[in-house]
Amino acid sequence: MTKKKVLLKFPQNGVSKPFTYRLIKDYDLIVNIFKARVTPEETGELWIELEGSDDRIKKGLDYLKKERIEIIPLEKQIERNRETCTDCGACVSLCPSYAITMDRKKWEVNFDKKKCIACELCVDACPVKAIKVNF
Ligand code: SF4
Ligand code: SF4
Structure with a gap:
């Protein structure tokens, strides 16, 4: 099992879809949300840790990229x-x-x-x- 911390930046009007639900259900990932921020223009930022196999984490992140979500690794x-x-x-x-x-x-x-x-x-x-x- 691998853990990966990332910051997700959602485009305008992109915060209403059930992304975390899909990551859990479709990609069998454990999603730990540290912090979430939604602006009045309905853009959003989500600090999360994903836990699962390398392959499932990669597929989950690929899914988010297809949904135009910017992914910033928190490697520091x-x-x-x-x-x-x-x-x-x-x-x-x-x-x-x-x-x-x-x-x-x-x-x-x-x-x-x-x-x-x-x-x-x-x-x-x-x-x-x-x-x-x-x-
Ligand atoms: S960088 Fe500092 S303030 Fe931010 S989460 Fe870590 S310990 Fe907390
Ligand atoms: S000295 Fe720095 S690290 Fe220690 S409690 Fe104060 S602000 Fe935090």
Whole structure:
């Protein structure tokens, strides 16, 4: 089983079709949605992780391409330097996928790499530059 994180960009009026349903039913993929945004003009963006065999993921992505959906792989890796981080919490509320959370008992900031969708919102927010992007 392979996991692949991608950002899907939907064309205008392209958000109303049941794409995730088709990926699950027709391509036997597990679809984990991290974040979704639909604009008033009805374009849309969807941050997802697909899980399945390489072949099924490829076929599922080919199906989306045929539907004129732009696919942007999220290959970047976010790293948090535990030594530099001061647990100030400035990045916590910005994280759309809850990869960064505050342990309120210990007042420590935790980072779960598996949930990160590499949106980079936390990178500029960190006052001590404890978060960096790797390619
Ligand atoms: S890049 Fe930062 S803000 Fe974005 S999902 Fe990852 S940890 Fe959260
Ligand atoms: S903003 Fe930087 S220093 Fe503050 S909790 Fe986040 S990673 Fe740590």
